Amino acid sequence: MCTVCGCGEDRLAGPGHEHGHDHHHHGHSHAHLHFGTGAAGVSVGDMSQARLIEIETDILAKNDAHALGNRRVLRALGAYAVNLVSSPGSGKTTLLVKTIGMMGDSPLAVIEGDQQTENDADRIRATGAPAVQVNTGKGCHLDGHMVGHAMDHLNLKPGSFLFIENVGNLVCPAAFDLGEDAKVAILSVTEGEDKPLKYPDMFTAAKLAILNKVDLAPYTDADLDAYEANLRRVNPLIEILRVSARTGEGMEAWVRWLKSRHAAKTLAKAG
Amino acid sequence: MHEMSLAEGIRQIVDDQAKAHGFSAVRVLRLEIGRFAGVEKEALAFCFDVVMRGGPAEGAILEMIDLPGRAMCCDCSTEVEIADRLDPCPLCGGGRLVPVAGDEMRVKDMEVV
Ligand SMILES: Nc1nc2c(ncn2[C@@H]2O[C@H](COP(=O)(O)OP(=O)(O)OP(=O)(O)O)[C@@H](O)[C@H]2O)c(=O)[nH]1
Ligand SMILES: [Mg+2]
Ligand SMILES: [Zn+2]
Numbered sequence: 001m002c003t004v005c006g007c008g009e010d011r012l013a014g015p016g017h018e019h020g021h022d023h024h025h026h027g028h029s030h031a032h033l034h035f036g037t038g039a040a041g042v043s044v045g046d047m048s049q050a051r052l053i054e055i056e057t058d059i060l061a062k063n064d065a066h067a068l069g070n071r072r073v074l075r076a077l078g079a080y081a082v083n084l085v086s087s088p089g090s091g092k093t094t095l096l097v098k099t100i101g102m103m104g105d106s107p108l109a110v111i112e113g114d115q116q117t118e119n120d121a122d123r124i125r126a127t128g129a130p131a132v133q134v135n136t137g138k139g140c141h142l143d144g145h146m147v148g149h150a151m152d153h154l155n156l157k158p159g160s161f162l163f164i165e166n167v168g169n170l171v172c173p174a175a176f177d178l179g180e181d182a183k184v185a186i187l188s189v190t191e192g193e194d195k196p197l198k199y200p201d202m203f204t205a206a207k208l209a210i211l212n213k214v215d216l217a218p219y220t221d222a223d224l225d226a227y228e229a230n231l232r233r234v235n236p237l238i239e240i241l242r243v244s245a246r247t248g249e250g251m252e253a254w255v256r257w258l259k260s261r262h263a264a265k266t267l268a269k270a271g
Numbered sequence: 272m273h274e275m276s277l278a279e280g281i282r283q284i285v286d287d288q289a290k291a292h293g294f295s296a297v298r299v300l301r302l303e304i305g306r307f308a309g310v311e312k313e314a315l316a317f318c319f320d321v322v323m324r325g326g327p328a329e330g331a332i333l334e335m336i337d338l339p340g341r342a343m344c345c346d347c348s349t350e351v352e353i354a355d356r357l358d359p360c361p362l363c364g365g366g367r368l369v370p371v372a373g374d375e376m377r378v379k380d381m382e383v384v
Pocket of ligand 2: 092093094120165
């Protein structure tokens, strides 16, 4: 059951889970009725009962309500959630598999978002960690609603880490809040130093950028300092870690980052 | 981009409002779109026409109002207006700016009958 919309809807992949997507939500937006006035408070000339309704509602208000619901559930559980965003193939699943092996006995779970296939969830489950695959079909991003349903299926343990691997796409996922504590953008060194400049929204929204596949840097002309300079140009506050999910270089720093963020959230809640 | 999802969000707002206020048709629907919202306006207009079919806003005029982009300059600690996401600070020329406004995507109002 969906805690925000109460719709009982399910779009998770897997046997018996492939039914359609019918929206039947109820609104939470506030509107004020102003009869007979135009935009600037001018009387509407023709009296054919045209009226102006002020809405002032975010187009993504419904998504944000779902995200807020997710955030509340995570907070109550003392869980810490990261939303991993990147272009396709920059190494999100590889990084997660490696991360899971380094997290010791911290409880964790994974939500995998892809347009098609169960491949990434299968790769995660092979490590023994619980994973739910969400297939978005034509959708180019996960939304708060999908993640809420996936969370219901995961039975998160208190104090968990929740890793959400978004659909590989540097544009759309930036706009959709999932209820996560931090967006982490992954950029692999073969993608080109100018990617942060071409897709600034994603790197503006991220707290941390992982510069992945640094093991390949010597074989390409990748200029790691230029990557960092461009990341800081679009987001002066962004943190950056240089990592290779293949060799393990930089992975301890990433795991430390996760644990310290989780601890800070727990402290903030207690205080 | 996700203009289709945006159009679906607008459709949901229209349907909710029609239920709440009992109007039958939307003549004009006005959006406020921030400069940095990354909205492809032509794509959104196209998706709007498709997604509004069969509902109260079918055939409605879609108006989009631009909202300026604003950023806080880390060098001179002033909030400034910038036209492009990567513009330098117009006051001090600094390049470290944190956007503070301009990512809005709102339904402002609707003219209904
Ligand atoms: N050399 C090298 N290869 C890597 C590294 N990380 C990932 N790869 C390779 O990059 C390819 C894509 O990795 P994935 O982990 O599937 O990437 P992804 O971001 O999950 O891809 P999508 O989910 O399809 O968007 C695979 O062939 C990985 O083995 C790394 O640090 N170094
Ligand atoms: Mg993957
Ligand atoms: Zn300045």
